[in-house]
Amino acid sequence: MSLVTMETLVQKAWTEGSCIPAFNVGSLEMIRGAIWAAEELNKPIIIQIAERLLKHSPLEYIGPAMVNAAKEANVDIAVNMDHSSSLDVIEKALELGFTSVMYDGSTDPYEDNISGTRKVYELASRYGASVEGKLGLVGGSEDGLSDHGIKCTNPELSHDFCERTGVSALAVAIGNAHGDYPAAPELAFDILEEINENAGKPLVLHGGSGLTDDDFRKAISLGIAKINIGTVSFKNVTKFAGDYLASEGKQDYFGLNGAMTQGMYENALRHIKVFTGVE
Numbered sequence: 001m002s003l004v005t006m007e008t009l010v011q012k013a014w015t016e017g018s019c020i021p022a023f024n025v026g027s028l029e030m031i032r033g034a035i036w037a038a039e040e041l042n043k044p045i046i047i048q049i050a051e052r053l054l055k056h057s058p059l060e061y062i063g064p065a066m067v068n069a070a071k072e073a074n075v076d077i078a079v080n081m082d083h084s085s086s087l088d089v090i091e092k093a094l095e096l097g098f099t100s101v102m103y104d105g106s107t108d109p110y111e112d113n114i115s116g117t118r119k120v121y122e123l124a125s126r127y128g129a130s131v132e133g134k135l136g137l138v139g140g141s142e143d144g145l146s147d148h149g150i151k152c153t154n155p156e157l158s159h160d161f162c163e164r165t166g167v168s169a170l171a172v173a174i175g176n177a178h179g180d181y182p183a184a185p186e187l188a189f190d191i192l193e194e195i196n197e198n199a200g201k202p203l204v205l206h207g208g209s210g211l212t213d214d215d216f217r218k219a220i221s222l223g224i225a226k227i228n229i230g231t232v233s234f235k236n237v238t239k240f241a242g243d244y245l246a247s248e249g250k251q252d253y254f255g256l257n258g259a260m261t262q263g264m265y266e267n268a269l270r271h272i273k274v275f276t277g278v279e
């Protein structure tokens with residue numbers, strides 16, 4: 001039980017038809033809440049932070065906390081740098097002990113995406129870390145500030161991309177989006193099925209907040225072995241903090257800290273159960 005690579009976790013989940021939740025975190029409360037849920041259910045998880053959110057949680061502060069929390073945990077945990085495009089940030093994360101990086105070259109032309117991802121693969125390999133690549137456009141962004149629209153992954157390119165880049169997992173675009181969905185999305189499961197037949201690697205679904213449990217189960221049955229959960233965690237932590245501050249009696253910092261941790265824990269618990277089939 002310890003800090004492990006993303007590849008170790010998703011490869012096993014993929015062959016077993018299961019899925020590893022990847023929780024985006026932004027504070028000690030969120031790290032602790034996620035690991036609390038994972039330990040209680042005795043299931044592995046991934047904790048990650050997106051490059052765009054480092055302005056709120058500097059990598060030099062939160063990175064060591066994530067890595068050390070994973071090392072201390074009673075379950076296997078991978079620590080991932082989510083949606084990075086800067087080699088400097090990626091190298092810093094690897095130096096801090098991250099066991100995985102996601103390189104997002106999906107808005108670049110195909111060949112540029114391949115060469116950028118390959119470069120990151122070569123860098124990450126020197127640290128024994130795994131790489132997640134991305135093909136196709138997922139709507140929205142981690143900080144809600146940009147949107148390149150949605151463009152589904154081309155199944156016919158997925159094998160070529162995985163072979164030439166060396167990635168351990170491939171993030172797909174099948175109508176999923178980051179942040180809140182304005183209306184329940186219709187995921188293109190037919191395209192996911194084709195990607196799964198072609199890619200030969202575990203697949204990753206971003207924008208897990210707002211999908212139904214049936215969506216999750218169907219996606220997992222079609223090769224999704226990592227699902228990113230961000231927005232719904234941030235919202236639940238905020239809700240628990242708000243409810244605590246509005247509660248009767250005297251509030252203090254430590255009570256608030258506990259409420260935020262609980263908000264993350266309950267959201268993480270729910271997702272781990274659905275993804276791994278725990279009743």
Ligand SMILES: [Zn+2]
Nearest residue numbers: 083206207228
């Ligand atoms: Zn994402």
